[in-house]
Amino acid sequence: MKLLALVDCDNFYASCERVFRPDLKKTPIVVLSNNDGCVIARSKEAKAMGIKMGVPWFQVKEAYLAQGGKVFSSNFALYGDLSKRVMNILDGMVKRIEIYSIDEAFLDLQHIQNKNQAYEFGVYCRNTIRQWVGIPVRIGIAPTKTLTKVASHIAKNTNDGTGVYCLKKQKDIFHILQTLPIREIWGVGHNLSRQLNQLGIYSAYELAQMDIRFIRKKFSVVLERTVRELRGEPCIQIDDHSEPKKQIVVSRSFRDRIESLSELKSLISNFAVRAGEKLRHEKQKCSQVSVFISTSRFNKQLQYRGFDSFQLPCPIDDTRSILMGANKVLNTIFKHGYPYAKAGILLSQFSHPAFIQKSLFETTDQLHLKQDENLMQTIDDLNSIHTQIYYASQCSGGLSPIQKKMVSPKYTTNWWELPTTK
Template identity: 40%
Template sequence: MTSPEQIFALIDCNSFYASCERVFRPDLARTPIVVLSNNDGCVIARSADAKPFIKMGEPYFQIKDKLQEHGIVAFSSNYALYGDMSQRVMTVIESLVPALEVYSIDEAFADLSGIAGASVEMLGREIRTRVLRSTGIPVGVGIAGTKTLSKLANHAAKRWIRQSGGVVDIRDPDRRDKLLKAIDVSEVWGVGRRMTAHLNSMNIRTAWDLAQADAWTLRKQFSVVIEKTARELRGVPCLELEHVAPPKQEICCSRMFGNRLHHIEPIREAVATYAARACEKLRAQGSLCKKVRVSIRTGMFNPDEPKFALGVICELPYPTDDTRQITKAAVAGLEQVFREGYAFSKAEVLLLDLRQRGEFTDDMFSITQPAESEKVMHVLDAINGKWGKGTMRPGGVPATPAWAMRRELMSLSYTTRLDQLWTVYAK
């Protein structure tokens, strides 16, 4: 009995951050939108109608007049809202497909193998309709025989949305080859700017050219990743669906301060806050940590400010996921790297040497995490899971810190805070 043909779909949200803002602001349905980075620094997301006027990464302070000139509305990044909306989108998709791999906050691969003929494209359109109706987020769907091709199909679904209706199926070899010849090699998944320059020098300029290139030569000259990419473009599946994401090997939490900090006290609060957040992520993936790296730095672009950056790695007494133990080590590390006389702009807490329980092979006399610590952390996570993040927190973590990053244009947290729920008034 032959196995069914492999079919992948990539479902990608259109201008996700901007779309999230529009869901709760229907008055902005036809208004261009940009979303800004931490501290309202630069543009990190644009709605389709804002792209002709604003480039990605442009500093906000330089484009305020341009935004006003073109009637473009700016928002501070609202990560709590975007994360919650992402979860809602993925839940809807998961209810419609046999298997799903959440690839990022705004895109996911689905395995549609075994679904017959024309039903595949119909399912793609059903996914698009259901997600839009249930969440208000528009998505594009690309369908193909490999993950790399489904990425290209999704690109085509968005690029030619009027003709495609947001869904493109390129399982047919003729349609696939026609698309490959029309797409620049720089648009291929995993081919960056530097790789594009190398490929162009070999006269590989389109996705079709890359698909026709000798796979072994690509492997020898570049890497096995580019070899697999070329094979996938030919329709040979080399990448499987990841049903369970592997645990992260490092967990980082860092933020720019809302203003320059000259004294250690507020930086100590920030480091404690970042350590607590990193520990939440650590426990969520069921890992333990053996090392913590703490670093601080000044702004690096102001010629009038002295520059300073330093970090230190702190060994923990035993592998742990206890917020108290990790925060204690992180704050002690801060005491080592802090220097008076500088205006600090950022701190970072990085959890290193992560392993799952049972993977650390110390000798029988080594200290291990007490059972009481696990019970306390379980209660902490249960309370915060039920009543909201930050309901219970370490004493060194303030509720509303003065050093928090600037988000003066942030929308309400419509779906994650009871006091900011969307209110609809009937006339």
């Protein structure tokens, strides 16, 4: 039987903050979202204090700090860099790896014959990452991706301290699924678990016993795959060649509400510029530019969501054309008198530059579109280290006036913030 492994970093953002602050080894740590709005990561100690994932910071701030907890604004430069280091190590250990998220990767253990070897490999993996990067990981090993998630879940709670769990024998699998609520299964979210509960299905074991045809008919092929995977039948393959992106989103919530069109325009311009950089980095061109603006979903009195798209006559990757499209959409969806809390831009309908369908009769100039690869390349180069070239419609202050009061240094990605020693 083929085995897969899921390597999952423990409380990743909180662990990253600890790498350069060993003094915080036992201290509760939480990391906040942009604008220091919500809690998006918690150390084990913070979890034990009852701090929930996604809770608004202002609700728990006082009690948490009073108990000696430590808080950080999010520092994605640091997390991204440490993630790369972890993934590089894993990449060197196996032939096939799928980097699933910033803190998770699936490994193909095709070179491993039996359960004991798999376990030893897991321990070796974990120790190496711990020693080389300083990040603790847990490892779940099983025949299918869905079961590696289950195994990783158990690895979190084992008392032997290895953080590695191998789930292989059918008897063990069923035994564990019996005590696992369906909401904990990878691929079963809030909605599905509610619907399944209504049918009297509560444990992963009960779900695994369901009739496949019934699940397919009543739900979808997605849940069917989950059921099969719980039974040990691999349906979701390791995807080790990253597909090109299909859409790019840049969006932010605002610290203060915004009512004026001109202010929104300059913020959307900032988003558009960043989206253009991402698009060119992906080596893609887009044919559709969408913009959305919305009031706070917690403001019950005054709610509005605007969304619309602009179809470009041919695929482009020039920021000036993206700005033009974004501006047009914003003008049509903007309504006066609303306190806007969030906005964003979405680029879609990508085509690879090698296969661009050009207009038969008109040049990009005649279509009133700007497209100049050399200019964009030059600007990207100039801005790569430190932004030097701005578009006239942009505003200063980055993507949006974001508040990050408690951000740690960019220890590994900025010369001026390297850790020092006395």
